[in-house]
Amino acid sequence: MIKASHTDRILSLARNVLETEAAAIVSLADQLDQNFITAVQLLLAGTGRAVVSGIGKSGHIARKLAATLASTGTPAFFVHPAEASHGDLGMIMAEDVVIVLSNSGETEELVDIFPLIKRTGSRLIAITGNPASSLAKLADVHLNARVEKEACPLNLAPTASTTAALALSDALAMAVLDARGFGPEDFARSHPGGMLGRRLLTYVRDVMRTDTQLPHVELTATVHDALFEMTEKRLGMTAVVDHAGLVKGIFTDGDLRRLLAKRNDLATLKMAEAMTAQPHTISPDRLAMEAVEWMERYRINQVLVVDEANKLIGALNMHDLFNAKVI
Structure with a gap:
């Protein structure tokens, strides 16, 4: 059981986490620039798939981005960077657009495979919290997902940074969706087994x-x-x-x-x-x-x-x- 004296601290910490993460997302709006538009244009111009990659907590966000893109009109899939260096790079083709997520921008597994991906001719989008990082410099387009601090009371566990990356990824996917003219019926065709599909596909x-x-x-x-x-x-x-x-x-x-x-x-x-x-x-x-x-x-x-x-x-x-x- 939690002591009554600790309940105020619990609620205070929870509110601080929410406020910190909300502030991180709000700050992203001020950071958007021409790079975001270029990233959207790259995805619209791509004749292949969107290949999304990341590791750790960023990997979870990358998987979500791939799923969101795939369900909103942009064929996409996730590739684990460690597996990529052991054969899965063969899944990436010249006409693909590769999106990588890494808060530090120095994730070793991604930095190692980036030059190899560039040799295929694929265009690269990096979403990091460090514009001066290796991934940011190697990418064709860099999207800045920098946050002032993590919501973790220790300022260690990825919290605000992953929330910011998720929000920025969603913004990218939604901008591409809108630019494609992707409508409710298109969405329903990607979700025929769900309630939304039944509602939008049943006449x-x-x-x-x-x-x-x-x-x-x-x-x-x-x-x-x-x-x-x-x-x-x-x-x-x-x-x-x-x-x-x-x-x-x-x-x-x-x-x-x-x-x-x-x-x-x-x-x-x-x-x-x-x-x-x-x-x-x-x-x-x-x-x-x-x-x-x-x-x-x-x-x-x-x-x-x-x-x-x-x-x-x-x-x-x-x-x-x-x-x-x-x-």
């Missing part, structure tokens, strides 16, 4: 009910007919259409309850009198996530799907969206 047409699953009756149908259709199709509603299949209304469980409170002669009551006219509809080419927002906005559980002529082609229920894992 209404993919989950709507059609054909024999689609409940619909004509204007001349009775409430009795509508209830039979609703029971058979199990959607809690039925579309009401004219002889050409154009949507004229909708009849739901809610409409039935309201009618029961008002009148008893429902069996022969026509849909033209019982339905809710001008119901909410949606196009099959809209994202399923938009249908969710539509339903939540209007507090409805179903929506009819129509074509440009307002002809009924499908129906969507909130449960369908749950089953498709859109929500």
